[in-house]
Amino acid sequence: MTAPTVSAPSTPMAVPSVSAATAAAGTTTSPAPTRTAGSSGAVGTSRTRLEGRAKVTGAARYAGEVPFAELAYGWLATSTVARGRIRSIGAEPVLAMPGVLAVLHHENAPRLKPGVGMMGPDATLQILQDDRVPHVGWPVALVVAETPEQARAAAEALVVTYDEEPHDVGFSSGHPGLHTPDGGPRARTDTEKGDIEAELAASAVVVDEEYTTPEEYHTAMEPHAAVARWEDGRLEVIDSNQGSHAVAQDLAKLFFLDATSVRVRSEHVGGAFGSKGLMRPHLIVAAMAATMLDRPVRVVLTRRQLFSMVGFRPATAQRIRLGAEPGGRLRALDHDATSFSSTINEYVEQSAQPSRVVYAADALRTRTRVVRLDVPTPSFMRAPGWAPGSFAIESAMDELAEKTGLDPITLRLRNEPEVGPASGLPFSSRNLIPCFEEGARRFGWTDRDPRPGTRRDGRWLLGTGMAAAAHSAGTAPSSASITAEADGTFTVRIAAADIGTGARTALTQIAADALETPLKTVRVKIADSDFGPAFLAGGSMGTASWAWAVTEAAAALREKLALVDQIPGEGTTARADTTELVMAMRGQERYAFGAQFAEVAVDVASGEVRVRRMLGTFAVGRVVNPLTARSQLIGGMIMGLSMALHEEGIRDTASGGLVNGDLAGYHVASNADVPVIEAGWVDDPDTYNPTGIKGLGEIGIVGVAAAIANAVWHATGIRHRSLPIRLDRVLTAGTAIENSIGGGAVTY
Amino acid sequence: MREFGYMRATDVTEAVSLLATDPEARFLGGGTNLVDLMKTGVENPALLIDVRELPLDRIEVADDGALKIGATVTNSDLAADPEVRRRYPALAQAVLAGASGQLRNMATVGGNLLQRTRCGYFGDTTQPCNKRVPGSGCPALTGEHHNHAILDWSEHCVATHPSDMGVALAAFDAVVSVHTADGPAELPLSEFYLPVGDTPHRETALPPGALITGVTLPAAPVAARSRYRKVRERASYAFANGSIAAALDVEDGTVRDVRLAFGAVASRPWRARKAEQALTGGPATPEAFAAAADAELAAARPLTHNGYKVPLIRNLVVAMLTELTQEDAR
Numbered sequence A: 001m002t003a004p005t006v007s008a009p010s011t012p013m014a015v016p017s018v019s020a021a022t023a024a025a026g027t028t029t030s031p032a033p034t035r036t037a038g039s040s041g042a043v044g045t046s047r048t049r050l051e052g053r054a055k056v057t058g059a060a061r062y063a064g065e066v067p068f069a070e071l072a073y074g075w076l077a078t079s080t081v082a083r084g085r086i087r088s089i090g091a092e093p094v095l096a097m098p099g100v101l102a103v104l105h106h107e108n109a110p111r112l113k114p115g116v117g118m119m120g121p122d123a124t125l126q127i128l129q130d131d132r133v134p135h136v137g138w139p140v141a142l143v144v145a146e147t148p149e150q151a152r153a154a155a156e157a158l159v160v161t162y163d164e165e166p167h168d169v170g171f172s173s174g175h176p177g178l179h180t181p182d183g184g185p186r187a188r189t190d191t192e193k194g195d196i197e198a199e200l201a202a203s204a205v206v207v208d209e210e211y212t213t214p215e216e217y218h219t220a221m222e223p224h225a226a227v228a229r230w231e232d233g234r235l236e237v238i239d240s241n242q243g244s245h246a247v248a249q250d251l252a253k254l255f256f257l258d259a260t261s262v263r264v265r266s267e268h269v270g271g272a273f274g275s276k277g278l279m280r281p282h283l284i285v286a287a288m289a290a291t292m293l294d295r296p297v298r299v300v301l302t303r304r305q306l307f308s309m310v311g312f313r314p315a316t317a318q319r320i321r322l323g324a325e326p327g328g329r330l331r332a333l334d335h336d337a338t339s340f341s342s343t344i345n346e347y348v349e350q351s352a353q354p355s356r357v358v359y360a361a362d363a364l365r366t367r368t369r370v371v372r373l374d375v376p377t378p379s380f381m382r383a384p385g386w387a388p389g390s391f392a393i394e395s396a397m398d399e400l401a402e403k404t405g406l407d408p409i410t411l412r413l414r415n416e417p418e419v420g421p422a423s424g425l426p427f428s429s430r431n432l433i434p435c436f437e438e439g440a441r442r443f444g445w446t447d448r449d450p451r452p453g454t455r456r457d458g459r460w461l462l463g464t465g466m467a468a469a470a471h472s473a474g475t476a477p478s479s480a481s482i483t484a485e486a487d488g489t490f491t492v493r494i495a496a497a498d499i500g501t502g503a504r505t506a507l508t509q510i511a512a513d514a515l516e517t518p519l520k521t522v523r524v525k526i527a528d529s530d531f532g533p534a535f536l537a538g539g540s541m542g543t544a545s546w547a548w549a550v551t552e553a554a555a556a557l558r559e560k561l562a563l564v565d566q567i568p569g570e571g572t573t574a575r576a577d578t579t580e581l582v583m584a585m586r587g588q589e590r591y592a593f594g595a596q597f598a599e600v601a602v603d604v605a606s607g608e609v610r611v612r613r614m615l616g617t618f619a620v621g622r623v624v625n626p627l628t629a630r631s632q633l634i635g636g637m638i639m640g641l642s643m644a645l646h647e648e649g650i651r652d653t654a655s656g657g658l659v660n661g662d663l664a665g666y667h668v669a670s671n672a673d674v675p676v677i678e679a680g681w682v683d684d685p686d687t688y689n690p691t692g693i694k695g696l697g698e699i700g701i702v703g704v705a706a707a708i709a710n711a712v713w714h715a716t717g718i719r720h721r722s723l724p725i726r727l728d729r730v731l732t733a734g735t736a737i738e739n740s741i742g743g744g745a746v747t748y
Numbered sequence B: 001m002r003e004f005g006y007m008r009a010t011d012v013t014e015a016v017s018l019l020a021t022d023p024e025a026r027f028l029g030g031g032t033n034l035v036d037l038m039k040t041g042v043e044n045p046a047l048l049i050d051v052r053e054l055p056l057d058r059i060e061v062a063d064d065g066a067l068k069i070g071a072t073v074t075n076s077d078l079a080a081d082p083e084v085r086r087r088y089p090a091l092a093q094a095v096l097a098g099a100s101g102q103l104r105n106m107a108t109v110g111g112n113l114l115q116r117t118r119c120g121y122f123g124d125t126t127q128p129c130n131k132r133v134p135g136s137g138c139p140a141l142t143g144e145h146h147n148h149a150i151l152d153w154s155e156h157c158v159a160t161h162p163s164d165m166g167v168a169l170a171a172f173d174a175v176v177s178v179h180t181a182d183g184p185a186e187l188p189l190s191e192f193y194l195p196v197g198d199t200p201h202r203e204t205a206l207p208p209g210a211l212i213t214g215v216t217l218p219a220a221p222v223a224a225r226s227r228y229r230k231v232r233e234r235a236s237y238a239f240a241n242g243s244i245a246a247a248l249d250v251e252d253g254t255v256r257d258v259r260l261a262f263g264a265v266a267s268r269p270w271r272a273r274k275a276e277q278a279l280t281g282g283p284a285t286p287e288a289f290a291a292a293a294d295a296e297l298a299a300a301r302p303l304t305h306n307g308y309k310v311p312l313i314r315n316l317v318v319a320m321l322t323e324l325t326q327e328d329a330r
């Protein structure tokens, strides 16, 4: 077995990498920041979050907490059948219950405009509009009362009867309803290059396997919440979302309102992971009730309701076929991805995406199929497509490494593409090889004995595994304004969202540098739809998109200021909108890359798998705030660990609902599951977006599950192709190693 | 969630008579299970009688060497007690393997024994469930049951008892002390939980209105060399998929005394008496341990998705007894 040979140019790399443990202990190193002449040097410097103190002292208010006089409380009642029609809603007795103000349902709720949606018509927004029940947990009524307790008691007492119809919630790659999705303008569902069957037939080594991932849920800490009220003829909303401007736009359309008569704010958000990217039912019903009652109404979803109303990652089944020469060069790569959506909307999990980007192959085919089931509507969850897709392709590459006898890194280096494998377009930058190189060095990969089952520690078999990671690094139009105040400070306004990532702090650093002013003179106000259009905190595009708008606004302001002697009392303001600049960007492939490494311990006698350490090295463009960047990467890696070993929504085929739709049943990794994690980055200059920022909110999760599954194989000699790698699966599969420990081989 | 009354009892007879004032009254221990179930509508008591101020929070050694544990001793205090740690280490380990620090600070011994199953259908009031609504059916039989019972279940219910503490108590022949309107009484733990039969909603032999006042562990030298091991889907904060409490006394390679109990395999903590019988007086070898486990598990009737529990428990028996034997040899 050869050690990986790296053929990358040996440019010196800045590797600002600090282990989680060290960072927690308070010593952080900062990367050498890429500074422009004359800047104040804020970018590239570690900063704690500006709102950190307000958050830990409770001064920061979330949408569910902001106090209002005269507030009424709404509580949703949800369907208990998976498909059918509402026959009756027993509103009368409930209206007589203490404190109850109203019961909204499909027969009395305000009519909404059909066809509204951020990314095309979104029928999940059509709440309380008809008697159709598309899945268990669909909102069927809102009870409004003087207190949350009264609202809840009444909602629970509400009797709803249904005409039930037969349902289908069972997904598999053999489902007869699988079809080519209509895709829409954004989504390429299929790609084809070369003759896949001929290349496979001519390949010396072939891998042909199916990989599956289960339903996975965002489980952000803060449940979705909103307060809606009418004030001075405007619908004023405090919501928990990832993009207030887009939500306000949709809300206005949905309620037949003028865009200017809706204002949405979302100052603090306690996590989202994609679930707060689109407008969600809590806000729609709060706006309905506020309109009907003419008083402020708050609606907060319960944890159980989050499991049926705010999206999730659908289960996937992916068949990968790889054909290679004996030396590992890929002749064929075929990625056939299937998943499901609801009967309401066709959400498509684009799991084949990584296979269009990461490896060169003579023939490359990707296919995406979807089946509509009687389930809640899935939606984007951290690294949609990339995360489940990377589990499949990166596991398959490990199997190919095994079959060709190559080191997994060597195999990947032999298939490094010159241009986008599916598109043929150039990469704006591609620093995956330095990630392998640096990650391997830091992890100690080079000394690895490739044979499975050779290391043990007491009852534990030990193994290591790795995987590549990629995530798109797009930019979307955004607008920002900056006011030079008379007192010498600056106020930046942008409808960005800080969902716990540190976006507010990063934008303050960006603005300070762009204005060449000390950080403390800059105040950044975010998450207010009145600030104008701005992209979501999503798709790993937020910081890159907003930073560009802020930089442009700063440039415009400095031009303006050069012409004035004195700043007037109301300040001097400049605005910028990057729509035209973004639209002019064409014809390149832009991605963040990474290499994930994991070491696991497996007790085959009990089936327990524990991750002992993880290391990720990433190429993410310019890093604005190393402290929060590292937190994002580590957080993503933890979520990847959780995906590998724990997370699984279990759907009951008989009822159509989830059996484990709460945090006791739906396991996310606990502290005790999370080992020492190191995350770092390599130099990745890329000014395709002039800010050089690529975004790093999602890349951390990509590839982790494969790295862990590959490590489990290395420990036990057994491939686990279905997530999560549950203990019953490990126990039943056992080990390919002779004379296993822990009481001997499993004999049942 | 229904509105409920709340009262605090300060002595045992008062607690029992307060409970008798309302047929829908319930005792409240730490509330870590009862209050959760009230929030989801599984339990709907009209009145809660808080027992935490009762003088039942002591752990004492009786004249005959037995350990008397009060019903309101918190799980944290139980696990930290020096006598428990020295004489019944498996009990301390079992308690610490459960829940989280915050929960253990609240949870009581009495409440722990009476905690309800974690079957997902039981906790979801929109689903049928014989345990919650007698006669409504058991969807787990053909549905999700990968963490359900393999031993002694009936077609009416296949749920497990989730307690870790209870497994160690079962291994050490615990006796439950109760108090009713007729006065104090005792109930061995082996008779405390009822067989499932066709009444899965009737879980214990506690007389109606009875207060648990404590648990007594008879003196048992073998228990000083005991251990608890819990296998679960994440490293903490998860219920067991299988667990084992074991105590072993080996002399000259022969098993003199052994205690074995399993968790997460049946509707009650499972004392493995057949395995104990097979082992006692025989050789302390891995082969004998495996044979003993097989003797106990011969009665296992796995469902479609929980068959892994059979080899899991078998492997745990062998691994645990082997470890204890090696320790003994040192």
Ligand SMILES: Cc1cc2nc3c(=O)[nH]c(=O)nc-3n(C[C@H](O)[C@H](O)[C@H](O)COP(=O)(O)OP(=O)(O)OC[C@H]3O[C@@H](n4cnc5c(N)ncnc54)[C@H](O)[C@@H]3O)c2cc1C
Pocket (backbone or CB within 6 Å): A664, B026, B027, B028, B029, B030, B031, B032, B033, B034, B035, B036, B051, B071, B072, B075, B097, B098, B099, B100, B103, B106, B107, B108, B109, B110, B111, B112, B113, B114, B115, B162, B163, B164, B165, B210, B211, B212, B213, B237, B238, B239, B240
């Ligand atoms: C998130 C979570 C994780 C958990 N993980 C585990 C785990 O891993 N392992 C484990 O074993 N347990 C676990 N538990 C369960 C926990 O151990 C129990 O909730 C706890 O022991 C119950 O004790 P309590 O005093 O809070 O009972 P309560 O909730 O107060 O009461 C439970 C029941 O006992 C009755 N009761 C209470 N005291 C008396 C008395 N003196 N006499 C008569 N009746 C009484 C009540 O009426 C009620 O019916 C977990 C719980 C939670 C919430």
Ligand code: SF4
Pocket (backbone or CB within 6 Å): B117, B119, B120, B121, B122, B128, B129, B130, B131, B132, B137, B138, B139, B140, B141, B156, B157, B158, B159, B200
């Ligand atoms: S196993 Fe028992 S608790 Fe679970 S659904 Fe069946 S009857 Fe109810």
